[in-house]
Amino acid sequence: MAAGIELANVTRRFTSPTGKVFTAIRDVNFTVEPGQFCAVVGPSGCGKSTTLGMVAGLDKPSVGSVRVDGKEVDGITSGVSFMFQQDALLPWKTVLDNVALGPVFRGVGKKQAQAAARDWLRRVGLKGFEDHHPHQLSGGMRKRVAMAAALINEPSILLMDEPFGALDVQTKAMMSNELLGLWEELKPSVLFITHDLEEAVALADRVVVMTSSPGTIKGIYDIDLPRPRGAVQEIRFEPRFLELHHQIWESLKDEVERAHARSGHAAESAA
């Protein structure tokens, strides 16, 4: 069962070793409905990963509350799977054992876990690669393994931090299509962080735009493109896609420019 996510008046401050207080995100409010695909976009350093970490229970807000399935997050959130830009695969284990890891940790017998892993590898198009090691696979194939390893746990929430950020454009589009297909079958709630607004609009039901640092909510947009979306490469040419993309970009571009100008100043003063 998918779980809803609710951030209410969330502020996160960090204190440096010299005692200087830095506000990473301020007064953040948004919700992800159960089974919804929500993308968060915003310039570099605006607090997207910080937000994700609090939903995962890896970090706590300084002010406000983060709720999952109606309950305040306290410790690692259960029912969560992750996908990051860097693969979290164990290089010394085979592809099959990497995918079977989640069920094994949950106490499922090794044989049963491997049978489930085999099935998931087939679903992500990697039948025949069970005995390979991660370094023997392409970047896209490793992403498929990571996707199988995340989804085999049947998560109620899938947290994704630029999962396809390191892939070339074509592989990224293919992985996006596969992700959408699997999400539509399993329907976990998804919180998907990306720099890429096209990717956000093509995939998500809801796009949250954050301001440059300190991150606040600039706008929340519900994406009314029909489901199933079909190939993400094609949806980008639909008039409604272009309209939504244009509307959200108008909101995002000032923040990107502001963050860029600030990092330029920081580089100048550091020089």
Ligand SMILES: Nc1ncnc2c1ncn2[C@@H]1O[C@H](COP(=O)(O)OP(=O)(O)OP(=O)(O)O)[C@@H](O)[C@H]1O
């Ligand atoms: N543990 C920490 N201690 C101190 N500062 C932190 C910590 N974690 C994050 N920050 C700061 O909070 C701000 C937000 O960081 P975060 O990684 O959440 O941004 P982001 O939007 O995910 O960035 P990017 O898009 O570049 O990955 C940054 O200025 C970062 O340096």
